Amino acid sequence: MRDVSIVGVGRTPVGEHWQMGLRQLALAAIQAALHDAGLERVDALIVANALGGNLSGQNHLGALIADVAGLAGVEALRVEAADASGGLALRQGYLMVASGAAETVLVVGVEKATDRQGSERGVALSTVLDADYEAGQGATPAAMAALLMRRYMYEFGVELAQFEPFSINAHANGALNPFAMYRNRLREGAFGKAPMVAPPVSLFDGAPEGDGAAALVLTSTERASDMVPVPVRVRGSGAASDTLALHNRADMLFLRAANLAAGRAYAQAEIGPQDVDLAELHDSYTVLTALQLEAVGFAERGRGWELAVQGMIARDGRLPISTFGGLKARGNPLGATGVYQAAEVALQLRGEAGDNQVPGVRLGLALNLGGLGATAVAHVLERVE
Amino acid sequence: MRDVSIVGVGRTPVGEHWQMGLRQLALAAIQAALHDAGLERVDALIVANALGGNLSGQNHLGALIADVAGLAGVEALRVEAADASGGLALRQGYLMVASGAAETVLVVGVEKATDRQGSERGVALSTVLDADYEAGQGATPAAMAALLMRRYMYEFGVELAQFEPFSINAHANGALNPFAMYRNRLREGAFGKAPMVAPPVSLFDGAPEGDGAAALVLTSTERASDMVPVPVRVRGSGAASDTLALHNRADMLFLRAANLAAGRAYAQAEIGPQDVDLAELHDSYTVLTALQLEAVGFAERGRGWELAVQGMIARDGRLPISTFGGLKARGNPLGATGVYQAAEVALQLRGEAGDNQVPGVRLGLALNLGGLGATAVAHVLERVE
Numbered sequence: 001m002r003d004v005s006i007v008g009v010g011r012t013p014v015g016e017h018w019q020m021g022l023r024q025l026a027l028a029a030i031q032a033a034l035h036d037a038g039l040e041r042v043d044a045l046i047v048a049n050a051l052g053g054n055l056s057g058q059n060h061l062g063a064l065i066a067d068v069a070g071l072a073g074v075e076a077l078r079v080e081a082a083d084a085s086g087g088l089a090l091r092q093g094y095l096m097v098a099s100g101a102a103e104t105v106l107v108v109g110v111e112k113a114t115d116r117q118g119s120e121r122g123v124a125l126s127t128v129l130d131a132d133y134e135a136g137q138g139a140t141p142a143a144m145a146a147l148l149m150r151r152y153m154y155e156f157g158v159e160l161a162q163f164e165p166f167s168i169n170a171h172a173n174g175a176l177n178p179f180a181m182y183r184n185r186l187r188e189g190a191f192g193k194a195p196m197v198a199p200p201v202s203l204f205d206g207a208p209e210g211d212g213a214a215a216l217v218l219t220s221t222e223r224a225s226d227m228v229p230v231p232v233r234v235r236g237s238g239a240a241s242d243t244l245a246l247h248n249r250a251d252m253l254f255l256r257a258a259n260l261a262a263g264r265a266y267a268q269a270e271i272g273p274q275d276v277d278l279a280e281l282h283d284s285y286t287v288l289t290a291l292q293l294e295a296v297g298f299a300e301r302g303r304g305w306e307l308a309v310q311g312m313i314a315r316d317g318r319l320p321i322s323t324f325g326g327l328k329a330r331g332n333p334l335g336a337t338g339v340y341q342a343a344e345v346a347l348q349l350r351g352e353a354g355d356n357q358v359p360g361v362r363l364g365l366a367l368n369l370g371g372l373g374a375t376a377v378a379h380v381l382e383r384v385e
Numbered sequence: 386m387r388d389v390s391i392v393g394v395g396r397t398p399v400g401e402h403w404q405m406g407l408r409q410l411a412l413a414a415i416q417a418a419l420h421d422a423g424l425e426r427v428d429a430l431i432v433a434n435a436l437g438g439n440l441s442g443q444n445h446l447g448a449l450i451a452d453v454a455g456l457a458g459v460e461a462l463r464v465e466a467a468d469a470s471g472g473l474a475l476r477q478g479y480l481m482v483a484s485g486a487a488e489t490v491l492v493v494g495v496e497k498a499t500d501r502q503g504s505e506r507g508v509a510l511s512t513v514l515d516a517d518y519e520a521g522q523g524a525t526p527a528a529m530a531a532l533l534m535r536r537y538m539y540e541f542g543v544e545l546a547q548f549e550p551f552s553i554n555a556h557a558n559g560a561l562n563p564f565a566m567y568r569n570r571l572r573e574g575a576f577g578k579a580p581m582v583a584p585p586v587s588l589f590d591g592a593p594e595g596d597g598a599a600a601l602v603l604t605s606t607e608r609a610s611d612m613v614p615v616p617v618r619v620r621g622s623g624a625a626s627d628t629l630a631l632h633n634r635a636d637m638l639f640l641r642a643a644n645l646a647a648g649r650a651y652a653q654a655e656i657g658p659q660d661v662d663l664a665e666l667h668d669s670y671t672v673l674t675a676l677q678l679e680a681v682g683f684a685e686r687g688r689g690w691e692l693a694v695q696g697m698i699a700r701d702g703r704l705p706i707s708t709f710g711g712l713k714a715r716g717n718p719l720g721a722t723g724v725y726q727a728a729e730v731a732l733q734l735r736g737e738a739g740d741n742q743v744p745g746v747r748l749g750l751a752l753n754l755g756g757l758g759a760t761a762v763a764h765v766l767e768r769v770e
Contacts, residue, residue, distance in 0.1 A: 001484050001485050001486065045626075051438065053436065053438045054438045054439060054444075056516060057511075057512050057516045057521070058512055058516040059435065059436070059439075059465060059467060059513055060466055060467040060512070060513045060514075060756055060759065060760065061465075062466050062473075062760060063466065063626040063627065063628070063629055063755065063759035063760045064515065064759070066626045067626070067627075067628040067629065067630075067633065067759075071626075072627055072628055073625055073626060073627070073641065073642070074625070074626055075623075076466075076624075076760065077464055077465075077466050077473045077760075078464070078465045079462055079463070079464060079465075080444060080462075080464075080465055081445055081447050081448065081461075081463060082444060088462045092462070092477060095480055095484050096480060098484050098486070099386050099480050099483050099484030099485075100386050100484075123442070124438075127438050127444040127445070128444055129445075131441060131442045131443040132408075135442060136442070238460075239460040239461075239462070240458055240459070241430075241447060241448040241456075241458060241459055241460065241461040242448065242458070243452040244448055244449045245452075248452065256457075256458065257448075257458070374445065374448035374452075375445065375447060375461065375462075
């Protein structure tokens with residue numbers, strides 16, 4: 001397999017883009033990424049999108065976005081795995097370049113999540129769960145996260161307030177990011193008083209779905225060095241699955257897919273978690289953040305929350321996470337989220353993270369989950385000097 | 386890139402499977418394909434599905450189907466490109482093995498199209514068109530095919546009756562296939578009297594959507610020879626895109642994506658159309674079959690229909706097509722269709738096509754389209770002696 005690098009990054013702000021549809025959002029991110037890479041054409045396009053068929057009446061997004069971007073003729077496909085669509089699209093693009101099937105691949109994640117409101121949006125969001133055994137019985141992603149959180153608190157003797165530092169950290173970083181959906185800081189103590197979505201999951205615990213698009217341009221590392229000042233190498237890439245239904249898991253407090261995906265990415269990169277300088281984790285719910293820290297080697301089981309309480313996840317801590325606000329403050333544009341995460345790690349490694357910059361970073365991890373962790377995709381990215 | 390072969394094939398009948406959901410259909414095809422390959426595990430799973438989110442309330446099918454098949458933990462994703470999902474999933478699986486990222490990959494196409502009726506199904510089917518400029522204005526796939534057919538008849542001076550032999554051939558072959566949705570033969574003259582769907586497209590012209598699943602197991606050709614008596618080699622693989630909206634095409638009577646995809650597959654295989662012994666084309670509408678014959682080098686422009694009229698597409702003709710009934714008689718299980726096509730070509734090359742066998746075939750083409758040809762995927766398959 002050939003070595004692969006990221007040579008272009010583009011993003012739109014995440015928010016409620018009522019003036020823009022799927023195609024306009026995707027185009028904005030694509031144009032930014034192509035401009036960043038200094039390219040006008042690519043060999044292939046991979047579109048990550050979770051709910052276009054449900055929320056926008058638009059499937060078949062590969063060919064559509066290729067046309068809108070002036071790329072009609074190129075090979076184009078859509079990858080879908082709930083909010084892990086973006087990570088998997090990046091992985092498929094990586095494999096296309098690694099295999100030699102393409103010289104340059106454009107990966108774009110796009111989601112238009114806010115055109116539908118209320119139960120219509122709720123029903124669509126729940127299609128990422130098991131339709132027969134979860135969603136069909138009335139479960140929602142927030143309700144399943146609540147079950148997980150309650151169990152975590154019970155098993156490990158953790159109080160609700162001990163999840164608060166995750167959200168405070170995300171909002172502190174989001175406040176500095178012009179592309180974030182929420183730029184307000186959270187006051188200490190506000191977390192416990194926030195309106196409940198599905199107790200104990202509150203508005204300040206779960207990430208808001210938003211509209212947005214992010215894009216990456218990939219090419220061989222060999223070629224990358226001639227194209228841009230600081231290529232970002234994909235040093236490790238791994239993906240794995242777990243059951244959709246929480247009740248089918250032998251141990252629902254262990255994110256097996258995240259553990260396997262990160263293990264595969266670490267093995268390829270020939271590193272361990274101790275080598276990672278920063279991590280964009282999938283903080284759609286604070287309990288998932290704690291569980292990810294445990295599953296991928298940053299904390300012992302039942303102690304992921306301590307990293308937040310001890311301040312280790314801040315930008316000046318030992319393991320900065322959610323450095324641009326994470327899903328919680330930057331927003332969760334579902335199918336686009338995994339591309340945002342990788343884009344943010346790439347910008348950090350390039351030293352172009354602006355007010356969100358973590359100094360002196362060389363190796364970053366992007367960990368993208370689908371639903372309650374049924375899909376996991378891990379990428380280890382490295383600054384190429 | 387490594388050489389890749391198909392070592393396992395599985396299918397369910399196509400039809401109205403009201404007793405089976407998405408997961409049961411997929412499982413049946415997967416079990417058959419794994420049994421055929423003599424395998425119990427694979428390294429990765431790719432699910433092709435077009436409308437699960439719209440018609441079954443189920444997205445996130447990669448992880449779900451992996452779990453149902455007892456494969457939880459493997460890397461799993463869903464690929465979507467309307468009724469070209471299957472061909473693109475095969476191509477992604479091919480690239481995973483070719484790149485060395487996986488030793489064995491399972492590709493399964495699955496669709497549950499008949500649980501919704503009437504306008505609910507119609508709205509879902511139209512999500513493969515351009516939502517803003519076609520579906521949003523009331524257009525349906527059949528209506529767009531009707532525009533294309535009318536234009537073809539006008540430009541090339543062709544009568545409706547001259548499309549009839551395509552449907553007669555498909556049904557003649559479908560009548561012999563126990564997996565076909567419609568096993569009736571069409572009488573000569575019936576085509577012109579069939580109830581209209583969108584004139585001139587009639588019930589005997591357009592293919593019926595159906596439920597079904599098909600699966601393929603891929604591995605390196607090197608390993609394949611030790612596993613099964615007759616591996617089927619993927620000698621060429623190509624994909625391309627065109628505009629979703631017909632009105633955006635410079636020449637709507639030229640299937641540019643099909644031309645590009647087949648050209649890429651031929652180039653990789655180092656063959657030309659004259660070397661192909663049989664072809665499974667995407668006969669969702671007869672006019673698309675004529676246009677594909679023209680786009681991929683089997684006929685001059687405006688003369689694709691002549692191959693049917695002259696009997697060349699029959700199983701004893703120069704270029705047999707729809708040898709198991711095609712989309713028209715076997716049925717069009719949307720996201721699964723491209724996998725059925727490749728499975729059928731593979732069975733022909735293995736000499737295991739039963740009553741549908743075309744004698745002495747060595748090279749076959751599978752050409753899968755999405756919508757009105759906005760996505761095209763071509764595979765050249767070869768019998769390995």
